[in-house]
Amino acid sequence: MYDDVDSDVPAAWNDPARNAMDQMLENMKNFKESAASGHFAVSESGGYGLLAALRALADYVAAAEAKQLDQQPMLGGSYGARAMAPFVQDVACDQQGFLTQLTRLRDVLADAESGVRQAMANYRQNEHSVAATFRG
Secondary structure (H helix, E strand, C coil): CCCCCCCCCCHHHCCHHHHHHHHHHHHHHHHHHHHHCCCCCCCHHHHHHHHHHHHHHHHHHHHHHHCCCCCCCCCCCCHHHHHHHHHHHHHHHCCCCHHHHHHHHHHHHHHHHHHHHHHHHHHHHHHHHHHHHHHC
16 A cells, blocks of 8 residues: 555545545535525526536546446457456556546435535525615
């Protein structure tokens, strides 16, 4: 196992990509909670634009997962190819692997979509409240 000499944390927990994904998950949970608390609002047109972008990314994630990336690649019959194939598969499937991180990204996207929908509802509520003050 690789050990980062500047850290006393094992490499599996000191992975910059994993840390970035952890931070993104935390940010989306905070985004969702902030919208649920009514701290911000998003207009319908802005919200639909955000939702379209989130859906496009979710479609990409679903397509990437469906491409059988978890199988050993057919690299050939040489000794080197046979030796490398399981490691290439591990890069896709292990706890730090590409597919594992895609699964985590799907969770981030679900929180982001929920937050945007709530922010859109906040905007509608704010619009109704403001409009009510002019009806009187």
